[in-house]
Amino acid sequence: MQERVCPVCGSKEFFFDPRRGEVVCAKCGYVLQEDIIEEGPEWRAFDPEQRVRRARTGAPMTLMIHDKGLSTDIDWRDRDIHGNQIRGSYRTKLRRLRMWQRRMRINDAAERNLAFALSELDRMAAQMHLPRRVKEAAAALYRRAVMKKLIRGRSIEGMVSAALYAACRIEGIPRTLDEIAAVSKVTKKEIGRSYRFLARGLKLNLKPTSPVEYVDRFGDALNLSQRTKKRAKEILREAIRRGITSGKGPTGLAAAALYVASLLEGERKTQREVAEVAHVTEVTVRNRYKELVEKLRLDVQI
DNA sequence: AAGACGAAAGTGGTTGA
DNA sequence: TCAACAACTTTCGTCTT
Numbered sequence: 001m002q003e004r005v006c007p008v009c010g011s012k013e014f015f016f017d018p019r020r021g022e023v024v025c026a027k028c029g030y031v032l033q034e035d036i037i038e039e040g041p042e043w044r045a046f047d048p049e050q051r052v053r054r055a056r057t058g059a060p061m062t063l064m065i066h067d068k069g070l071s072t073d074i075d076w077r078d079r080d081i082h083g084n085q086i087r088g089s090y091r092t093k094l095r096r097l098r099m100w101q102r103r104m105r106i107n108d109a110a111e112r113n114l115a116f117a118l119s120e121l122d123r124m125a126a127q128m129h130l131p132r133r134v135k136e137a138a139a140a141l142y143r144r145a146v147m148k149k150l151i152r153g154r155s156i157e158g159m160v161s162a163a164l165y166a167a168c169r170i171e172g173i174p175r176t177l178d179e180i181a182a183v184s185k186v187t188k189k190e191i192g193r194s195y196r197f198l199a200r201g202l203k204l205n206l207k208p209t210s211p212v213e214y215v216d217r218f219g220d221a222l223n224l225s226q227r228t229k230k231r232a233k234e235i236l237r238e239a240i241r242r243g244i245t246s247g248k249g250p251t252g253l254a255a256a257a258l259y260v261a262s263l264l265e266g267e268r269k270t271q272r273e274v275a276e277v278a279h280v281t282e283v284t285v286r287n288r289y290k291e292l293v294e295k296l297r298l299d300v301q302i
Numbered sequence: 303a304a305g306a307c308g309a310a311a312g313t314g315g316t317t318g319a
Numbered sequence: 320t321c322a323a324c325a326a327c328t329t330t331c332g333t334c335t336t
Contacts, residue, residue, distance in 0.1 A: 189315095249326070270305065281328055286307070 110146065113156060117142055120160045127183045128175065130168070138167035141202065150201040154194065158186045162194035166204060173217070174209045176251060178279060211245065212236050214254035214278070221277040222269055224262060232261035235292060244295050248288065252280045256288030260298060 118139060125135040141163040145151055151159055161184040168175045177195075181188040199206045212233050219229035235257045239245050245253055255278035262269040271282045271289075278285075292298065 192315095247325075252327080271307095272305075282306085283308085283329085284327060287327090290307095 113151065114143070114146060117156050117160050120157060121164060124161070124164055124180070124183045128179065130164075130173075130175075131171075134164075134167050134171045134173065137171055138163040141166055141198070144202055145198060148201055150198065154197070155186060155190070157184060158190045158194040159198065160184075161186060161191040162198045165191060165195050166198060169206075169209060170204075172213060174213050174250075176279065209250045210236075210240070211250040211253035211257065212240075214251055215258060218254055218258055218274075218277045222258065222262075222273060224258065224267055224269070225265070228258070228261045228265040228267050231265055232257040235260060235296065235298070238296055239292060242295065244291060249280070249284070251278045252284040252288050254278060255280055255285050256292055259285055259289050260292055264298070 121135060121138055121142070125138070138160075142160060145159060145163065161180050165175065165177065165180045168180075177188045177192055180191055184191060186194075198204070215229050215232050215236070219232065232254070236245070236253060239253070239257070255274045258278075259269065259271060259274045262274070271285045275282045275285045
């Protein structure tokens with residue numbers, strides 16, 4: 001079980017409110033996790049491999065068909081089941097019904113698109129254990145994209161993934177394209193393309209992700225103390241200030257900073273461990289770490 | 303035995319002519 | 320559209336603890 005720390009007050013004590021289905025910080029009342037009952041999968045995953053294997057994909061069947069397959073088709077011929085001509089006022093009524101049904105179908109196309117998109121969004125957000133606000137931000141982005149007619153001609157899957165990727169960044173808890181791709185049905189490349197398109201279409205300000213934003217998540221995964229994570233952030237900020245981070249991958253930098261910080265704070269982690277949570281190689285951790293130590297004149301002994 | 307280090311070759315994506 | 324390019328990965332041998 002991963003140790004949780006309140007992002008507001010730093011407290012590690014929480015209680016679970018079963019009535020509301022929320023995990024709440026005992027000190028300041030910050031809601032750490034909402035909708036536990038509804039969002040989580042019914043199985044438990046003890047490691048990432050299991051999570052990948054156990055996760056089922058795909059929307060519920062009923063959402064694939066907007067009306068759960070219960071709609072009626074009204075035949076275009078003005079005849080009853082015996083093949084007899086229908087005449088008079090009943091015929092006009094039939095024609096009116098046909099017209100309404102056609103209108104509803106057109107209206108439904110957009111709804112159906114949205115329903116499918118949102119169910120996919122739900123699935124991905126749940127699998128990634130993302131907080132509700134991220135999911136809602138993604139849904140809002142997607143709706144805006146629909147209104148601006150940006151979805152037409154591209155895959156819904158790709159655009160939903162892109163919206164989720166963007167939402168994570170906007171909300172300050174970025175996920176990598178690889179992480180999104182792991183729960184998506186489309187490739188990383190496709191998500192990247194869709195994201196750029198979405199960002200341009202909605203005029204999102206796409207500042208590159210700062211490595212600092214990965215420190216808390218990676219640090220938690222490594223069970224590092226608040227103090228060490230803070231140290232890592234300081235190191236990164238200094239590195240950014242001196243401009244030795246430009247062009248480098250943010251995850252690799254975050255990993256290296258955490259590695260150095262773990263040494264400095266006496267909470268030593270191996271390069272292997274750090275590399276693993278950041279999904280980079282040891283070599284990358286090593287290279288970044290070497291640069292940091294060299295350029296920032298950090299004295300790392302032991 | 304495990305971790306750290308570094309060299310060298312390979313890969314995929316961006317950039318600029 | 321193509322080639323150059325930097326970042327990152329893979330692989331592997333060596334040194335250190």
